[in-house]
Amino acid sequence: MPSYSPLRYAARVLLAPLLALTTLGMAMAEEAPLPEEWADIEALARGQTVYWNAWGGDAATNRYIDWVAGHLAERFEIELLHVKLDDTAAAVSRVIAEKSAGNVDDGAVDLVWINGENFAAMKRHELLYGPFAERLPHFALTAPDDNPEMRTDFTLPTEGFEAPWGKAQLTFYYDAERLETPPRSMAELLAWARAHPGRFTYPLVPDFLGSTFLKQALIELVEDPSVLADPAERHDVAAVTAPLWEFLDALHPQLWRRGRDFPASGPELKQLMGDGELSLAFTFNPSEPAAAVAAHQLPPSTRSYVLDGGTLGNVHFVAIPFNAAHKAGALVLANFLLSPEAQARKQDIEVWGDPTVLDMTKLTPEQRVAFSSQDDHPARLPPEAMGKLLPEPHPSWMEALEAGWRERYADDG
Numbered sequence: 001m002p003s004y005s006p007l008r009y010a011a012r013v014l015l016a017p018l019l020a021l022t023t024l025g026m027a028m029a030e031e032a033p034l035p036e037e038w039a040d041i042e043a044l045a046r047g048q049t050v051y052w053n054a055w056g057g058d059a060a061t062n063r064y065i066d067w068v069a070g071h072l073a074e075r076f077e078i079e080l081l082h083v084k085l086d087d088t089a090a091a092v093s094r095v096i097a098e099k100s101a102g103n104v105d106d107g108a109v110d111l112v113w114i115n116g117e118n119f120a121a122m123k124r125h126e127l128l129y130g131p132f133a134e135r136l137p138h139f140a141l142t143a144p145d146d147n148p149e150m151r152t153d154f155t156l157p158t159e160g161f162e163a164p165w166g167k168a169q170l171t172f173y174y175d176a177e178r179l180e181t182p183p184r185s186m187a188e189l190l191a192w193a194r195a196h197p198g199r200f201t202y203p204l205v206p207d208f209l210g211s212t213f214l215k216q217a218l219i220e221l222v223e224d225p226s227v228l229a230d231p232a233e234r235h236d237v238a239a240v241t242a243p244l245w246e247f248l249d250a251l252h253p254q255l256w257r258r259g260r261d262f263p264a265s266g267p268e269l270k271q272l273m274g275d276g277e278l279s280l281a282f283t284f285n286p287s288e289p290a291a292a293v294a295a296h297q298l299p300p301s302t303r304s305y306v307l308d309g310g311t312l313g314n315v316h317f318v319a320i321p322f323n324a325a326h327k328a329g330a331l332v333l334a335n336f337l338l339s340p341e342a343q344a345r346k347q348d349i350e351v352w353g354d355p356t357v358l359d360m361t362k363l364t365p366e367q368r369v370a371f372s373s374q375d376d377h378p379a380r381l382p383p384e385a386m387g388k389l390l391p392e393p394h395p396s397w398m399e400a401l402e403a404g405w406r407e408r409y410a411d412d413g
Contacts, residue, residue: 034328038137041328042076048329049079052318053091054113056084057265060291060352067345072336078329083109087206088118095127095321107323111330114162115316116154116208117395122319123161129320129327131160136331138338139163143359149315150357154392155229162317163334166346167355169306169313169386170216170282173289173379177301178279184308186220186247192280193254199279201255203269204262205405209284214401215393216312218244228393232400241404252409259409274298287353290380294349302379310388315357344370349377 035041050072056062062082069080085091091112098107114122122128133139133151142164144150150164151157174182183189193200203210219225221243227235252259256278263269266283273281274297283289292298318337320330336342340363343356360368376382 034331038135041331045326045328045332046077048326049081050110050326050329050333051081051083051108052111052113052330052333053083053085053088053094053109054111055086055088056082057086058267060295061354064346064352064354067351068333068336068342071342072333076329076332076336078332080333088112088114092118092122092127095122095323096125098323099127104323106325107321108325109321110324110326111318111320111333113165113316114319115314116392117398119153119158119162119317119319120156120395122321123156123159127322128161129322129324132320132331132334133158133160133163136163136335136338138335138340141338141340141358141362143362147359152315153317154314154395154398156395158317162319163338164315164357165318165337166316167313167357168284168316169286169355169389170212170284170311171286171289171304171306171381171386172280172282172311173273173298173302173304174280175273175276175299175301176303177299182280182305184305186217186307190247190251190254193251196279197254198256198258200281201257201259201262201269201272201278202282203266204264205409206402207265209266209269209282210262211398211402212284212312213282214244214248214405215398216307216390217247218397218401219312219390219393220307220309221247228397229391231394232396237400237404241401244401245404245408248405248409270297273302285354286386287347287349287355287380290377291349291353293377293379298379300379304379304381306381306385306387308387310390312392313389314392340367340370347371349380353380 035044052065054065062084065082069082072078072080083091091109095107095109142150153162172182183192189200202213205211205214218241219228222228222240223243227240256272263272269281270283270288270292272278274292286304289298289302289304293300293302318334320327320334324330338357340358343358346352346354347356356371360371
């Protein structure tokens with residue numbers, strides 16, 4: 001029987017008592033506003049220790065955050081501590097517990113790497129500081145008026161309560177020495193899996209990448225994809241999702257270990273590819289296959305592609321909890337993450353390979369040079385080959401899919 005981390009669901013469970021606190025029997029302390037001038041914010045941030053709660057499940061990401069920490073210390077005298085999470089819901093749960101206990105100005109979380117359902121929950125229950133994104137000097141480099149995804153998170157307006165950090169698009173990859181013509185749709189994937197049993201799988205739900213696979217399949221299989229932009233409660237969830245469960249019922253017996261076991265995460269899925277146990281996999285970072293080849297984790301014959309009908313994509317963000325103890329330091333960190341220097345390093349496949357959110361038209365010719373030489377790796381699709389970007393469904397659909405998957409498949413095997 002698959003094992004599950006309760007962290008993603010802990011936030012939802014803990015929201016119940018928070019909702020009951022509609023009339024708090026405690027005074028919410030008035031916090032002094034931060035300075036208006038950015039130079040004054042930087043001065044206030046000096047000497048602060050910023051606790052950044054961010055996923056810690058990937059070595060390349062962790063090394064990049066270590067690099068950020070070094071630059072913050074050197075340039076701004078800020079100590080950055082990476083609180084490594086298995087699931088963002090753990091940070092959400094902590095903020096919920098602090099608010100329930102009346103902690104309104106000395107929270108343990110200063111910045112959180114977030115998007116999707118976790119952002120929706122924190123925004124809905126007023127757990128976020130802001131709006132702050134427009135105050136960041138480097139935010140203008142994202143050209144938000146021309147790139148509305150910089151202000152939208154899973155169909156929800158961010159309203160300045162998040163700052164963009166990186167882009168993502170579901171990208172499939174395969175070993176060209178094992179697989180000549182990869183499947184280009186969910187129907188083709190099922191046919192291919194039947195012809196090549198055991199050579200494909202997806203991460204264990206509720207891992208984010210595993211849940212993303214469910215959403216990608218649902219978008220392709222649902223009769224009317226437009227309903228997914230609405231909150232799930234407005235529709236007959238069972239009827240909308242029925243084609244997905246029919247597809248998975250047929251697919252699971254053809255998966256690695258016959259669908260009785262699943263890799264726990266994207267890195268474990270990548271390791272199965274590197275070990276030769278799989279011929280086909282996927283990632284939410286289009287640069288990851290090339291970065292893995294460069295790191296000798298995948299063979300040089302690795303190639304990437306996207307499905308013919310397009311694949312899911314989104315922007316991931318950072319946010320500041322309402323009760324963060326070191327807001328000035330968090331703002332300086334969020335702004336540095338948007339600097340051309342930090343964004344170019346993050347996109348470098350030798351470092352991490354996470355795509356930039358900056359608009360190249362807003363950069364100087366000298367700044368663009370750092371980004372222009374990174375698209376020629378054979379395992380990496382150039383931007384013009386990424387195909388159609390499909391918008392994320394409303395966050396409530398992820399919750400419905402995860403609950404449905406758990407009900408149907410958690411006890412398998």
